[in-house]
Amino acid sequence: MISVEDITVCFEKKRVLDHFSACFPEKGITALSGPSGCGKTTLLRVLAGLQETEGGKVNVPDRPVLLFQEDRLLPWRTAAQHISDVLPRARRGEAGRWLELVELEEAAGQRPAALSGGMRRRLALARTLACGGAVFLLDEPFTGVDAPCAGRILARIRGLGVPVLLSSHEAEVVALCDRMIPLDGPPLRILQG
Numbered sequence: 001m002i003s004v005e006d007i008t009v010c011f012e013k014k015r016v017l018d019h020f021s022a023c024f025p026e027k028g029i030t031a032l033s034g035p036s037g038c039g040k041t042t043l044l045r046v047l048a049g050l051q052e053t054e055g056g057k058v059n060v061p062d063r064p065v066l067l068f069q070e071d072r073l074l075p076w077r078t079a080a081q082h083i084s085d086v087l088p089r090a091r092r093g094e095a096g097r098w099l100e101l102v103e104l105e106e107a108a109g110q111r112p113a114a115l116s117g118g119m120r121r122r123l124a125l126a127r128t129l130a131c132g133g134a135v136f137l138l139d140e141p142f143t144g145v146d147a148p149c150a151g152r153i154l155a156r157i158r159g160l161g162v163p164v165l166l167s168s169h170e171a172e173v174v175a176l177c178d179r180m181i182p183l184d185g186p187p188l189r190i191l192q193g
């Protein structure tokens, strides 16, 4: 089971997650949903081991892989090179498979400047998936991607058999997931003193 138990994250006086607990099934695709600023990115960063908590417990399989909310692409590398850069030498030939998964095979030779926003997002997603891992933590993976395309990609991701936690504002994307965990409630609590 992937879970956080009684974790708190504060940024200066802002309490973003306040004695927060949740369990995430180790199967299928789970959406984290909630208003902007409620702590979805923060929770994914906690699960990825990038954000410390005040107390509590974090249970996550070894080798979680995080798709950052920003694309973080390299302007001088082609789409195919972005993928092969993260593959072990013996598997470099698999780049095309990951580009196909996100419907970017025809853009293999293009650099990020020649791609649309949604194409860049799909490239960042493909690079994350190509890394492999025990759980994929995907922060807004479909920003700028139309819902039918997102649906096809999600179906292929499901076929990888790796549990996925994703954050999304888009109702169409949330509806395509196996379940949704709301992170609603007041987005911030200001600590006294």
Ligand SMILES: Nc1ncnc2c1ncn2[C@@H]1O[C@H](COP(=O)(O)OP(=O)(O)OP(=O)(O)O)[C@@H](O)[C@H]1O
Pocket: 011, 012, 014, 016, 034, 035, 036, 037, 038, 039, 040, 041, 042, 043, 188
């Ligand atoms: N490094 C930081 N320093 C200070 N405040 C931060 C930091 N990271 C996040 N926050 C604050 O924590 C709150 C939650 O941010 P977070 O990015 O987790 O929200 P979110 O639900 O992912 O939002 P969105 O849907 O807009 O991406 C926000 O108010 C944000 O300003």
